[in-house]
Amino acid sequence: MRAADTASARDAASGGAPLLEVVGLTTTLVATGASVLEDIAFTVEAGETLCVVGESGSGKSMLALAIMGLLPPAIRIRRGEIRVHGEDLARLSPAEWRARRGRDLAMIFQEPMTALNPVMRAGAQVAEVLRKRRGMTDDAARGEALRLFERVGIPNARARLSAYPHELSGGLRQRVMIAIALAAEARLLLADEPTTALDVTIQAQILDLLNDLRRERGLGLMLITHDLGVVAEMADRVLVLYAGRMAELAPVAALFDRPMHPYTRALLASIPTSEGPRTRLVAIDGAVPAVGAMPQGCRFRPRCPHADARCEAVPPLVAHEPRHHAACWATAPEDRAS
């Protein structure tokens, strides 16, 4: 009840703005000024799942940490806005940003093995959020932690409240992480490869759980993954990152049917299929360039089969269809690619 009330109050306050709106976000290394993320812009609506995909080093995790305000000290936000419920977090003081964490936006981390405090009971790690962020008494927090444990599907939940993380399986630990993320009733949930460290069967269960919670609570879900199977399963829209820049942003069906960026095409081609004769897996030659050693112009140029002289200039992100954007000279519509 309370959750719905505060959520609708917040929606009203933000005047129908999207849950998350990132505008022109650029982060740089403090030491060299080299850019890590460049000119990132997208939205996540309530009830929507946006998948962020890309190879290791594409900046997916950095994007989530930047939105949370948890970037390592060596990286700094240089430009851009991070609007959550219409409020630009990037302009807040660190203390104000911290006050938004948990309440307005929450994050589920990749490694359930290391992301929980090893010397603190699982229930206490949920209950402290309830006490500190929602002002509950110890008793109320314990009861609510139990309800959350049951909601995220932890069997034998009452006994598990007093378990230490090392006494739980990887899947259960990730469920505890999800309970923590839900505890302060944030509407925006960032999940950084939440299933990468888990068994395949457990992966599906965790994804189902996230999907159910999204529907049930109207969460906006930003799901970081490198697994295109997960994308097909979960995404409403997909953001493809390459070397810290947006390559393509599209509804999931359009992306799989009509990928417009050569990098997206290469990613899709690298999925093994069970149909047809067995062939060598398609791999993308080379690797993502390192921060500070980026090529001029299009960052995919050194690995791109279609690269030509135009690619020495940075390709703008242009709309192919109303909600389908890609940053490539070769595939851009005629009138835009001079």
Next chain:
Amino acid sequence: MIRFLARRLAGSAVVLLLVSLLTFGLIWLVPGDPTTVLLEASATPEQVGRLRVALGLDKPLPLQMLDWYGRVLSGDLGQSILLNRSVTEALLERLPVTLSIAAISLTLAVMLGVTAGILAALFHNRWPDQIVMSTALFGLSVPDFWLGLVFVVVFALGLGWFPTGGFTPIEQGVMEWARSIALPSLALALTQMGFVARMARASMLDVLNQDFVRTADAKGLSRTYVVLRHGLPNALVPLLTVTGIIAGALLGGTVVIEQVFSIPGVGRLIIGAILSRDFPVIQGGLLFLAVVYLLVNLVVDILYAAVDPRVRLA
């Protein structure tokens, strides 16, 4: 737990056996025996011989050892040759002195060292860090007896705040007792504090970079709460080991510092015994210090399991 204690007890027995063997060996290597101290230089060889028989020093060394082990197992550390009392009595009488100095300096070193180290970690590479680290380096580089002498010159002789030496039992006034052990405890503590501070800083820096601290930050908890509730308990786990190590170092340190401040503790008893070749006191005293050291580390290991739920005592 019971299996753990049984294993540790067996291990401790082996350590104590080695300690006593080593002590016997060292005593045997050092020339001279108690008769040279007990008797005038003019004593005849016959007198010396009679005394040696009376003290049991004429028997072959292995036999002396067996005698001694037999008595120790029945709880008797023997009679002091010079002090006219049993070794156990002499040790117990001096134990409170040494223990109060060792315990106070251990507490000081751990409390202040951990606090300083954690402050340094929280202000990593800023001025509090630099102050703590250079002070710690100073503490590490300076021997405790030298620091003790400096303290005597400055605070006892110069400012007159503390006595230059000696020990006042606690029954004769808490203030007087505290003043008499303040300087030696501080001198011992400061040299260990540097070590503790450096370890605490490293441990805390390591913990603050762990994923679960980032999880706690993602909950929107205050920095102070994250550091105290999530950082500190994890940082303390390796510091327990450090505490065990410096407990040993402090026991050794009391031996020297008691000399500097002429405090009648176990350390001075043993040094006196070594100088006068009072074999039973040397044997008993060293065995006793070894037992204390083993006990401290046993407590540390049990605390380890209490602090870190992943540790199983087996």
